[in-house]
Amino acid sequence: MKYDLKLGKEIMCPIEYGLDIFGGKWKSRIICVLSSNKVIRYNEIKKELGNITDAVLAAMLKEMIADEMIIRTQYNEIPPRVEYALTEKGKSVLPILQCICQWSREHSAEALDTKLPACISCDQL
Amino acid sequence: MKYDLKLGKEIMCPIEYGLDIFGGKWKSRIICVLSSNKVIRYNEIKKELGNITDAVLAAMLKEMIADEMIIRTQYNEIPPRVEYALTEKGKSVLPILQCICQWSREHSAEALDTKLPACISCDQL
DNA sequence: CAGTATCCCCGATGATACTG
DNA sequence: CAGTATCATCGGGGATACTG
Numbered sequence: 549m550k551y552d553l554k555l556g557k558e559i560m561c562p563i564e565y566g567l568d569i570f571g572g573k574w575k576s577r578i579i580c581v582l583s584s585n586k587v588i589r590y591n592e593i594k595k596e597l598g599n600i601t602d603a604v605l606a607a608m609l610k611e612m613i614a615d616e617m618i619i620r621t622q623y624n625e626i627p628p629r630v631e632y633a634l635t636e637k638g639k640s641v642l643p644i645l646q647c648i649c650q651w652s653r654e655h656s657a658e659a660l661d662t663k664l665p666a667c668i669s670c671d672q673l
Numbered sequence: 674m675k676y677d678l679k680l681g682k683e684i685m686c687p688i689e690y691g692l693d694i695f696g697g698k699w700k701s702r703i704i705c706v707l708s709s710n711k712v713i714r715y716n717e718i719k720k721e722l723g724n725i726t727d728a729v730l731a732a733m734l735k736e737m738i739a740d741e742m743i744i745r746t747q748y749n750e751i752p753p754r755v756e757y758a759l760t761e762k763g764k765s766v767l768p769i770l771q772c773i774c775q776w777s778r779e780h781s782a783e784a785l786d787t788k789l790p791a792c793i794s795c796d797q798l
Numbered sequence: 799c800a801g802t803a804t805c806c807c808c809g810a811t812g813a814t815a816c817t818g
Numbered sequence: 819c820a821g822t823a824t825c826a827t828c829g830g831g832g833a834t835a836c837t838g
Contacts, residue, residue, distance in 0.1 A: 562778055572830075665685075670686055728822080
């Protein structure tokens with residue numbers, strides 16, 4: 549959901565804003581990965597996420613930069629080096645992700661016959 | 674995301690489970706509406722949500738029943754009367770929604786030039 | 799290495815009509 | 819009243835190829 553900052557369109561309810569920030573298939577995972585690495589390079593993120601494509605990863609990172617959830621630091625070397633890290637705003641969602649994670653663990657066992665698997669990313673929260 | 678209970682497929686990470694439960698465009702709103710009405714009828718939910726269509730509302734309610742987030746009570750009267758209410762599991766996500774709501778209010782002002790609007794549903798949390 | 803550029807697919811959501 | 823049935827749409831996400 550694009551709430552174009554400049555145009556100030558798409559007035560949204562608070563929960564929508566939150567879900568736009570860390571919802572979707574990848575953003576929460578990216579936050580998790582960044583949370584356990586002070587700084588991390590593009591290809592390391594990609595490796596940790598396993599099966600994300602470049603197009604999607606690049607798009608997610610771009611949105612998250614615009615949302616001020618992460619910062620991108622580019623070193624003009626050859627080969628290029630770019631590092632990503634959580635901003636303070638980014639770090640501030642970690643407790644929420646932990647809450648969701650804990651809630652899910654507590655309530656999924658009843659619903660699913662199986663327990664939720666350990667999650668490489670969430671478990672490092 | 675359908676994690677068919679019977680087939681037990683789609684093993685997911687905890688955060689995914691949570692986002693499946695209350696993520697998406699409508700579920701969190703439905704939970705909010707139900708949280709401020711002990712019981713509420715189908716058309717009342719629809720009215721409160723404003724612009725949801727029957728097809729989508731019915732689908733959401735069905736999923737949420739399957740997830741054991743809400744209960745449906747049907748009275749065999751004419752005209753039909755059906756009431757919905759949050760289960761204990763459903764109520765247990767309210768603190769999380771509140772967290773998200775509060776976090777959004779605290780952090781959106783910087784990003785958006787405008788404050789997030791009061792939200793009929795969230796504000797009753 | 800860290801991405802862009804394209805093209806494509808599918809599932810979530812919406813519109814509309816109909817019914818027990 | 820409380821839905822179901824169909825069809826249409828839209829965009830998030832994916833596949834692949836290419837590049838400074």
